[in-house]
Amino acid sequence: MAEWSFRRDAIAAFRFVRCGLDPATGEAELVYAFDDGPELVERVRFAGAPFVLEGAKAEAVQRALRLLHLVAGVSYYKAAVPAEIRIEGAPIDAATAGLLTALYENGLGEFAYRNGLSLRGRIAFPHGDAPPPAAPALGLEAHALTAIGGGKDSLVSIEALRAAGVAQTVAWIGGSQLIAACAARTGLPTLNVGRTLAPELFEYNRQGAWNGHIPVTAVNSAILVLAALLHGAGQVVFSNERSASYGSLIPGSGEVNHQWSKGWDFERAFGEHVAAHVAADLQYYSLLRPFSELAVARQFARTDRYDAHFSSCNRNFHILGERPTSRWCGQCPKCHFVFLALANFMPKPRLVAIFGRNLLDEPAQAPGFDALIEYRDHKPFECVGEARESRAAFAALAASPAWSEDALVARFAREIRPQLDADGLALAPLLDAGGEHRVPPALWERLRAAFAA
Numbered sequence: 001m002a003e004w005s006f007r008r009d010a011i012a013a014f015r016f017v018r019c020g021l022d023p024a025t026g027e028a029e030l031v032y033a034f035d036d037g038p039e040l041v042e043r044v045r046f047a048g049a050p051f052v053l054e055g056a057k058a059e060a061v062q063r064a065l066r067l068l069h070l071v072a073g074v075s076y077y078k079a080a081v082p083a084e085i086r087i088e089g090a091p092i093d094a095a096t097a098g099l100l101t102a103l104y105e106n107g108l109g110e111f112a113y114r115n116g117l118s119l120r121g122r123i124a125f126p127h128g129d130a131p132p133p134a135a136p137a138l139g140l141e142a143h144a145l146t147a148i149g150g151g152k153d154s155l156v157s158i159e160a161l162r163a164a165g166v167a168q169t170v171a172w173i174g175g176s177q178l179i180a181a182c183a184a185r186t187g188l189p190t191l192n193v194g195r196t197l198a199p200e201l202f203e204y205n206r207q208g209a210w211n212g213h214i215p216v217t218a219v220n221s222a223i224l225v226l227a228a229l230l231h232g233a234g235q236v237v238f239s240n241e242r243s244a245s246y247g248s249l250i251p252g253s254g255e256v257n258h259q260w261s262k263g264w265d266f267e268r269a270f271g272e273h274v275a276a277h278v279a280a281d282l283q284y285y286s287l288l289r290p291f292s293e294l295a296v297a298r299q300f301a302r303t304d305r306y307d308a309h310f311s312s313c314n315r316n317f318h319i320l321g322e323r324p325t326s327r328w329c330g331q332c333p334k335c336h337f338v339f340l341a342l343a344n345f346m347p348k349p350r351l352v353a354i355f356g357r358n359l360l361d362e363p364a365q366a367p368g369f370d371a372l373i374e375y376r377d378h379k380p381f382e383c384v385g386e387a388r389e390s391r392a393a394f395a396a397l398a399a400s401p402a403w404s405e406d407a408l409v410a411r412f413a414r415e416i417r418p419q420l421d422a423d424g425l426a427l428a429p430l431l432d433a434g435g436e437h438r439v440p441p442a443l444w445e446r447l448r449a450a451f452a453a
């Protein structure tokens with residue numbers, strides 16, 4: 001047989017081959033392939049093995065594993081985006097196929113835009129006619145598995161849950177030392193899940209695979225749903241704020257959301273699916289959904305417990321390549337936005353000590369901050385607040401004696417503010433809680449009080 005080689009445009013089908021979990025070791029394997037090419041095996045390692053899986057719990061674990069297999073396939077599917085998707089083994093149902101189509105189409109929105117591809121209407125998950133199984137309640141514990149990402153958002157959630165008396169374990173995926181240090185700093189029980197992508201993906205990338213952003217929060221969510229079942233925890237808590245539901249407005253292309261799987265549409269669809277078809281008493285929600293990025297920044301600033309440990313700069317989280325020597329690169333959109341947001345709520349010396357520099361007094365950084373306020377550029381493809389939040393943050397700093405003379409704040413006041421509608425620059429309304437969310441009602445009341453000024 002001739003040796004198979006990856007030729008992106010010659011590939012006809014992406015195959016979901018099989019998935020399995022060994023309860024003795026806690027290792028799951030997720031297997032994919034293109035056409036009759038080699039198997040691509042992603043491995044996810046759940047600490048705490050051996051797991052005793054029997055009866056309804058064993059069935060729920062199988063359903064969660066299958067969901068993870070289908071969700072995590074997005075990393076590999078994107079390499080060739082072939083016309084056909086094949087699911088081997090038992091067919092999936094129409095509801096699951098609908099969830100996956102929405103995830104792949106929207107979660108690969110930035111990928112498609114940057115590569116000049118049109119994926120809408122092209123992605124079809126085949127499904128059978130049988131209705132999806134209704135999930136039973138498993139008697140899971142009132143215990144939260146709280147995702148921790150090393151940045152300010154999850155630390156705000158962790159402290160809010162602690163204050164509300166919710167028992168929790170902080171959980172993260174991957175080998176980041178920075179996240180491990182933040183997790184240790186919480187003083188709470190921790191759970192680290194190992195994840196290794198199929199090595200062939202990197203080889204395919206070298207051979208010209210399509211590449212770009214994937215909805216990684218969806219993958220992390222599916223992993224933690226499975227982890228919660230294995231450990232008997234009844235809640236999986238993320239820290240995706242209201243602002244994550246809004247994308248970048250691209251002239252001619254409409255809205256493209258880098259963080260689609262952090263948005264409300266994904267949270268609602270995925271959370272409802274898990275409760276209906278995986279385990280009826282497993283709650284998946286984002287604690288910060290009712291809050292803006294600015295409201296979260298204000299809450300974060302209320303404690304300095306994590307100042308020497310946290311970072312929101314994504315350059316810390318590459319799988320390949322060099323790690324930065326400093327926790328904050330000081331040049332990327334996340335560094336820009338977090339500095340701008342926190343400047344409104346922290347004493348200046350504290351913020352400058354965290355970053356090691358004052359980004360708002362560096363004239364060369366003007367284009368980066370301009371993109372945040374959608375001035376001469378679109379909002380960056382990154383996890384940053386809405387442009388109106390950044391504009392209001394700048395306007396408030398322009399009125400602050402501590403910041404008003406810094407180069408970029410003075411430039412905003414002089415050149416940009418006169419072109420903006422003054423009514424849209426108020427900070428206070430952006431700090432209000434509101435909008436749809438899935439936070440359990442009793443917790444929501446306590447949370448709203450804690451976030452109030």
Ligand SMILES: CC(=O)N[C@H]1[C@@H](OP(=O)(O)OP(=O)(O)OC[C@H]2O[C@@H](n3ccc(=O)[nH]c3=O)[C@H](O)[C@@H]2O)O[C@H](CO)[C@@H](O)[C@@H]1O[C@H](C)C(=O)N[C@@H](C)C(=O)N[C@@H](CCC(=O)O)C(=O)O
Binds near residue numbers: 314
């Ligand atoms: C750390 C980072 O930002 N990575 C993005 C970057 O990837 P890069 O090639 O520079 O390096 P690696 O992260 O090491 O990835 C190597 C290759 O592996 C592919 N890959 C990685 C993880 C995965 O789950 N699946 C994969 O297929 C990746 O495509 C590389 O080829 O640029 C990539 C292309 O734009 C991004 O896809 C990488 O983003 C990671 C998936 C990632 O974990 N990023 C988070 C820090 C992130 O962006 N979080 C979002 C949440 C967005 C969401 O919708 O969930 C956020 O903070 O806004």
Ligand SMILES: Nc1ncnc2c1ncn2[C@@H]1O[C@H](COP(=O)(O)OP(=O)(O)OP(=O)(O)O)[C@@H](O)[C@H]1O
Binds near residue numbers: 148154239
């Ligand atoms: N490696 C990871 N493992 C588990 N969850 C993660 C991981 N990385 C990010 N998350 C979770 O994904 C969500 C979005 O991540 P995001 O980077 O926005 O949050 P963060 O790191 O807490 O804060 P910041 O926005 O300041 O970076 C958060 O709930 C975060 O906990």
